[in-house]
Amino acid sequence: MDPRSEVLLRQAQLFAGPLLLAGLPSDDLLGHLPNARSWSWHAGDHGLLESRFAGRNHFGVTPAPVAAPAAVLFLPKSRDLTEYLLSALAAQLAGGDLFLVGEKRAGIERAAKQMAAFGKPRKLDSARHCQLWQVRVDNVPPAPDLEALAQYYSLQLADGPLTVVSLPGVFSHGRLDVGSQLLLQHLDGLQPGHMLDFGCGAGVLGSALKRRYPDSRISMLDVDAFAVASSRLTLAHNNLEAEVICGDGIDAAPLGLSTILSNPPFHQGVHTHYQASENLLRQAARHLDANGQLRLVANSFLKYPPLIEQHLGACTILDEAKGFRIYDARKK
CATH class of the missing domain: 3.40.50.150 (Vaccinia Virus protein VP39)
Structure with a gap:
């Protein structure tokens, strides 16, 4: 109890x-x-x-x-x-x-x-x-009025400005976090097709994906109803379309994905909680199609490469800055 x-x-x-x-x-x-x-x-x-x-x-x-x-x-x-x-x-x-x-x-x-x-x-x-x-x-x-409580901020991306709509309680409310900022610099070379933003928060990465890969189908998944509402507002504000799913972890994600992109959560309330992120690494292969790709950002102290290589394939570090690393792997 x-x-x-x-x-x-x-x-x-x-x-x-x-x-x-x-x-x-x-x-x-x-x-x-x-x-x-x-x-x-x-x-x-x-x-x-x-x-x-x-x-x-x-x-x-x-x-x-x-x-x-x-x-x-x-x-x-x-x-x-x-x-x-x-x-x-x-x-x-x-x-x-x-x-x-x-x-x-x-x-x-x-x-x-x-x-x-x-x-x-x-x-x-x-x-x-x-x-x-x-x-x-x-x-x-x-x-x-929940929507009236939203905070707006603008990101200057290579393909133009993106307005983010953040509701109370959403991760990094009202500002871009360091991990997502780093990952936004590494959206090239992803496998197009059906792409998933896992742990979408206010919809920053999923919206950027849709802009970068307009012909791809984009799905966005988060466990938190306020995050899902924020992502939908961000998409609408930028005239973008994507599927937004509220579900408990990677098990709620579609199958047959070409790419999973993620700044995965590791906090629940005031407690550190790694289960959702570790389940993502263990189950990603089941949701990816042949030659599917996983790219994520994580705190550099987290020992994710062995888990990625055990369950998915060879893991490459694409970048490291400000205590974060970008990991990339393809399905075996």
Whole structure:
């Protein structure tokens, strides 16, 4: 059981009635709270919850109507995303209770101050290195317009400017990260055909691919619903077309790919998490066609070449800068 869920269950009497759990982990909490429903934006967590508690789960960037007098938000990593989620929930909880639970090291006390816009927050519990806060929603905010919260920035690429639309909570929100910047310099010599941007985030790499290889079919995949929404906005803003998929890792990708391009994730929340990236390296060959190609950027301290060579083929380092490396390999 996730420690944040354990903290809720220490106050189980507060959560016996109808309740919405937002951003909850994929543990057994719904089994302990039979009147609760979930709202997730992580495709992996949603899939696991739906497999165990079918019909009690909602997925997407906006909440389903809150048919409950209370909601709990599990603190996400991003402060901007926290503000959006708190407002989206509070907008449907007039006179109801909004709870916030999270780890101390994730900044729960700072985040609790964001609840003051709706009423007077109070701390209910502190245990398992986590805290639980509550506010009665007396000041009901308007439902937030997610797209209005987007940040825009422009990239000057060889084939013209590209505008990136970044929503709260998306990796490297509002700016180009160092890894993607390096990988953008190495888009030549890729195998055209059906190309995948794995871990697409705000859609930087996938959009650049479509511009560089306009006759290729481009798919973009991310586990996070806010990233998928951002990628769709970036494509639309630049008059580009691509398939955008929300799914849990490389298993959700199409087969028969000519190229997989990736700045793969290795963080989930405040924790370092390599599983999605390592699964990509282990399973890439299954999704690539004959002579298919994998090109990715990764922190240079990560020992990816042996894994690539074991499961795909000979690995070449194309470039190295600012603590990152570009790896390239073709299917055996």
